[in-house]
Amino acid sequence: DVKVTQSSRYLVKRTGEKVFLECVQDMDHENMFWYRQDPGLGLRLIYFSYDVKMKEKGDIPEGYSVSREKKERFSLILESASTNQTSMYLCASSFASSYNEQFFGPGTRLTVL
Amino acid sequence: QQPVQSPQAVILREGEDAVINCSSSKALYSVHWYRQKHGEAPVFLMILLKGGEQKGHEKISASFNEKKQQSSLYLTASQLSYSGTYFCGTLPNTGNQFYFGTGTSLTVIP
Numbered sequence: 001d002v003k004v005t006q007s008s009r010y011l012v013k014r015t016g017e018k019v020f021l022e023c024v025q026d027m028d029h030e031n032m033f034w035y036r037q038d039p040g041l042g043l044r045l046i047y048f049s050y051d052v053k054m055k056e057k058g059d060i061p062e063g064y065s066v067s068r069e070k071k072e073r074f075s076l077i078l079e080s081a082s083t084n085q086t087s088m089y090l091c092a093s094s095f096a097s098s099y100n101e102q103f104f105g106p107g108t109r110l111t112v113l
Numbered sequence: 114q115q116p117v118q119s120p121q122a123v124i125l126r127e128g129e130d131a132v133i134n135c136s137s138s139k140a141l142y143s144v145h146w147y148r149q150k151h152g153e154a155p156v157f158l159m160i161l162l163k164g165g166e167q168k169g170h171e172k173i174s175a176s177f178n179e180k181k182q183q184s185s186l187y188l189t190a191s192q193l194s195y196s197g198t199y200f201c202g203t204l205p206n207t208g209n210q211f212y213f214g215t216g217t218s219l220t221v222i223p
Contacts, residue, residue: 045211101145
């Protein structure tokens, strides 16, 4: 079974803190994605990566950065957390072809106080 | 860029049918459909490709109208287990960014 794991299910941080969200997949997928999910807004793409050290901005990259040093790991970084970044963050991965489904991790519920 | 889904929410009785629509402003290469149950991660249902090829769930069907840049998901003889939020995801003909829709909440009641 494909497994995508995220470092935390729940996280509480203070405004201004630097936050790291980690995602690991075990199926040798080329593509990895970070989304945030908010009520009524669906899933919005923050960043994606199609190879090690490669990254592309999604719809809402402001306030976020990413790192992909190894194929199986994709990290999302909030440089200085703000209250409007309180959200559910979902990581996903897939094989390179657009024919392939995305597999999602369980999500991290981040609250910024 | 984000595809629009309709309806936003629907309530069905067991055995009834439902159609969920997904509409994009861009010419599309593929459409994906996912279901997310409450408190869980989204799970893949189906992919439809430009040209008519499909890959996915045996009990759920979908259509893809390339000219209208629209897709519809058909849920027939609904079961309680169909409850959840359904998302379409679209990959445009140009570029490689994938966009998910706003979601449709579907509730099946006994």
